[in-house]
Amino acid sequence: MAAQRTRQPTRRWRQVVRTPLGAGASLLMALVLLLALVAPMLWTDQADAVDTGNILAGPSAEHWAGTDNLGRDILFRSLVAARLSVGLALTATAIAIVLGLLLGTAPMLLGRRLGRLVTASVDIAVAFPGLLLALFFAVIFGVGARGAVLAIGIAGAPSFARLVHTLVAGVAARDYVAAARAAGVGRVRVLLRHVLPNISEPLIVNATIGAGGALLSFAGLSFLGLGVQAPQYDWGRLLFDGIGALYVNPAAALAPGLTVLLAGLAFNLFGESVAKGLGVATLGHLPERRSAGPATSGPPTIRAEEPVVAGDDEAPVLDVRDLWVSFPGADGPVQPVRGVSFAVRRGEAVGVVGESGSGKSLTALAVSRLIEEPGRVEAARLQLLGADLRTGSERAQRQLLGTSLAMVFQDPMTSFNPTRRMGGQLAEVARQHQGMTRRDAFGRAVDRLAAVRIPEARRRAGQYPHEFSGGMRQRAMIGMGLMGSPALIIADEPTTALDVTVQQQVLDLLQAIREADDVALVLISHDVTVVGEVCDRVLVMYAGRIVEDLAAADLATGAAHPYTRALVAAVPDMETDLEQPLAVVPGRPVAPGEVPAGCAYAARCPLADDRCRAEDPQLASFETPDHRVACWHAGEPIPVDGPREPAPVDPVELVEVDAP
Structure with missing residues (x-):
């Protein structure tokens, strides 16, 4: 049974790729990631080769997408640009995830007052379009790849933070979280051990979809001249260069534009297929969140009702x-x-x-x-x-x-x-309050399971x-x-x-x-x-x-x-x-x-x-x-x-x- 439970997540992810949409999206995603890994190693020389005798040439058998203003092959440059484009998009997504986790879990970690302030700030930020926020932060951080990464990452954080806040609020109301808090487990430990593992799947799904959005946003900033600067190039930069020769060689803009489109589809379709396969809500299908009402004053003047306890004069528990x-x-x-x-x-x-x-x-x-x-x-x-x-x-x-x-x-x-084995959950109490080692705490957990008449307590502790x-x-x-x-x-x-x-x-x-x-x-x-x-x-x-x-x-x-x-x-x-x-x-x-x-x-x-x-x-x-x-x-x-x-x-x- 334990082995069956261990294999269950693997079966659930395999179920995702069994559908036509899941299989196609997974294949397309694998091709994009493979291209980002191997393209610079295979075609960098061809992409950087200058041919002044063949400037702004149209598509031919030698150059399938034509050449740029220095005679460099546009198709090879589009393939090589996959690594920088995907890498920058994933970096921006990672920034959005980290900031979103910090902002989304703030109400649970900081308490009501500071948590409400953070939540209100997130709500204000979500009201603005993501691309508008990215342009705003790009101006603040300056032109270049670093500024664009920070701009897109910060602009994507509010939406992810709202998702995290909604999911955390749902799990925090569960009995096992209340049990951990009753056992004296601290807020950070409750978050890491009991809350985040149970919301990981929807976060992964929405992070995948968010990576596709970051890819498109990055290409947009580079196209506007706020992203990657020469001599570096990504798909947005190549698209910017290709627009200048659009009437001479339309393929100069078509090749990088097509790669952006396919890569964006790969991330988004893969995220959607995983969401459908696992039954997970995405950013566009979240329940409406209603804010709590304002704080009110305490109860009115109360009347003492003295408890009557039979027995001796021993102090009550x-x-x-x-x-x-x-x-x-x-x-x-x-x-x-x-x-x-x-x-x-x-x-x-x-x-x-x-x-x-x-x-x-x-x-x-x-x-x-x-x-x-x-x-x-x-x-x-x-x-x-x-x-x-x-x-x-x-x-x-x-x-x-x-x-x-x-x-x-x-x-x-x-x-x-x-998401945790029974023995580990019981042992957490002993490790938290009694300072036991992992081995001693697990032994104590087995002993307590046996004390409450659970047969084969040691085997059951691993289930x-x-x-x-x-x-x-x-x-x-x-x-x-x-x-x-x-x-x-x-x-x-x-x-x-x-x-x-x-x-x-x-x-x-x-x-x-x-x-x-x-x-x-x-x-x-x-x-x-x-x-x-x-x-x-x-x-x-x-x-x-x-x-x-x-x-x-x-x-x-x-x-x-x-x-x-x-x-x-x-x-x-x-x-x-x-x-x-x-x-x-x-x-x-x-x-x-x-x-x-x-x-x-x-x-x-x-x-x-x-x-x-x-x-x-x-x-x-x-x-x-x-x-x-x-x-x-x-x-x-x-x-x-x-x-x-x-x-x-x-x-x-x-x-x-x-x-x-």
């Missing part, structure tokens, strides 16, 4: 208080996480449940410091093992998060870099992610988190894409790791039953807030919030009447940017009254200090015939939790 996550929106900041507070102690398992869009995953990403600009994270307290994650150097935070926190993402297929089953990839993701000594595992929907049997295996593995090493666990899931079986406590989230915090043992019978009871009722069991429709939560979840006044669940709640629609209830204790509910009618029976009439609420039922 994770302590979160008043966590807000906001993003800029058209009508002001959108806040998908609003004032979340909770804590997790060593060895404790806390489940987080709720519908899609309730803020579960964003809370986990905020804790892991994986929310980038323009998103903003603010909290009254955000501590891991007593260390404040809101302050301190980025290096110190990476070191802490990379060794003490393990993140298990939802989709096991996108959690790993598809690629696609050679693992879904359950094995998820276990390998857990193994990556165990490369250090994590005190906290955050598992974000770790069983969503797996069948029931494999789901149980993954849950059993998490439970075994938790019990063996006294590791704290935060399990995010849509499955209320799974959370109730695995966790000690359950946090129920709705519209970015925790609406109930209760013991997992009380989830089925002791839930007090109508939303929690609706989630539990929506899970069928062996006693569900198959003749009746399945229970569902009525209505739709509230969009983060459209949270109404009062209780966000009021529009879907059968207990809602005027007070619910006007006042937002605080998260407060209900019956016991370990049970918190944010509801004006917590624990009241739900009518079976729809919403009840508005009724007064006894304020004694809820007791506010005092902040320390």
Whole structure:
């Protein structure tokens, strides 16, 4: 299988040349490159031979394209000029690629502010035609081959930079990039190891097409007298000389013009055939990129909701208080996480449940410091093992998060870099944070794969992610988190894409790791039953807030919030009447940017009254200090015939939790 994966890129490139277009373009490209290599060695003497007795002669058996104003053979000169023409075009393309990579990756490497400045500059440059930019820079750098190379290279950089920026933005959102960042891998290393290898194919394709454009641009500058100067000559210079004798000998301009045309077609057709064969977008077929909205101010004044944690006085592994996550929106900041507070102690398992869009995953990403600009994270307290994650150097935070926190993402297929072997990806954590050698880190990776029950761990470490089953990839993701000594595992929907049997295996593995090493666990899931079986406590989230915090043992019978009871009722069991429709939560979840006044669940709640629609209830204790509910009618029976009439609420039922 490993050998098969190694041969796969070769087969994909062979598939390109099997089409008529691909075969013809590849042959033409090979001829152009071969001509550039061998022509000067074979025909330089004939090209430079001066024959004053045969000046400006027309085509003949001795000179197929005629001669120039010194009697030199135009055809031989056109062939010899291939090396300089192609070489200068490739050099200009290389400059455009290097500058484009630097500009396109700047937002990822420099951060939001400087990145936006670079992106805005690139957008302005792209608005100008490439040839106009080349002429502008040619005047700045001066007449000659060097100035023309710099001019064409710099003029081609903005288009390539926009392509790079678009591709990088797409890959940077993948789970395996987030996993690398959660492991504490630096920005440059993430870029080189995880981003660029996965965008290499479209970059190669567009660089090939760009080389054809550079060739034509260079010929144009030389034709205008801004490029190659005598005694050197390229195709543009020969075309310039041939135009002067156009009425005497049309072939003098036809020969260099034809070589420019064929070479340009070779590069462009080859790039297009590769793009079609590999399914890669080219510069002319990129999706429109919309810029992010302006930065907005942070969340409004927030209210403290003190987490209640059962147990002794031991400091929690994770302590979160008043966590807000906001993003800029058209009508002001959108806040998908609003004032979340909770804590997790060593060895404790806390489940987080709720519908899609309730803020579960964003809370986990905020804790892991994986929310980038323009998103903003603010909290009254955000501590891991007593260390404040809101302050301190980025290096110190990476070191802490990379060794003490393990993140298990939802989709096991996108959690790993598809271009790297599994052992190398796991070993990167040990090399980055523990200073291990390559050999020792690989040995540690094999040991961790074996620890998460992957058979033949050493052989599997040399395979690629696609050679693992879904359950094995998820276990390998857990193994990556165990490369250090994590005190906290955050598992974000770790069983969503797996069948029931494999789901149980993954849950059993998490439970075994938790019990063996006294590791704290935060399990995010849509499955209320799974959370109730695995966790000690359950946090129920709705519209970015925790609406109930209760013991997992009380989830089925002791839930007090109508939303929690609706989630539990929506899970069928062996006693569900198959003749009746399945229970569902009525209505739709509230969009983060459209949270109404009062209780966000009021529009879907059968207990809602005027007070619910006007006042937002605080998260407060209900019956016991370990049970918190944010509801004006917590624990009241739900009518079976729809919403009840508005009724007064006894304020004694809820007791506010005092902040320390």
